[in-house]
Amino acid sequence: MGGLLKGVSGVRWGELRDARELPAGDIPPLLSRIAYGGEDTARLAVDELGDRVCALGFVVGEATASTVPFLLELAGAPYVPCKAELLDLLESIYRTDSWHSSAAAAGGPKRTSFREQPAWEVAAREAVHAGRLVIEGLASSMRPEEAEPARKLLVTMDEAPPFPDL
Structure with missing residues (x-):
């Protein structure tokens, strides 16, 4: 995949599911595009x-994280074009808490079928946070x-509380 995205082939995309519960094998070609x-x-x-x-x-x-x-x-x-759109997507990923909210409303992940999903949110948020230096740049x-979208993402990162323990 050229100079960019060298590590894409090191991810086992075929073993992961995307946000729609479909195999994540289509993600690398999208990144390449x-x-x-x-x-x-x-x-x-x-x-x-x-x-x-x-x-x-x-x-x-x-597969999000x-x-x-x-x-x-x-x-x-x-x-790379579309930096604003990429930053907006990263902000959406960072903000997401639907699995945490659903699990909490249902009495916690141990009482529901929401066992892995809150961990996906934690991992995704941590992955965005790990790129803070890029975002600050x-x-x-x-x-x-x-x-502007980078500053907005930094504000979101600074304001978003840690996920509550479920």
């Missing part, structure tokens, strides 16, 4: 990838279309 496609191709790929890793803008899947480092890599790479960009 963002990295190496034109702007229109990249925008379409970001939209589709958003549906795969953060369905409806608030539901993450098993594995995808986040590549989203951060793409957002921080020069000449984008927040100081001279390009407002990059800086």
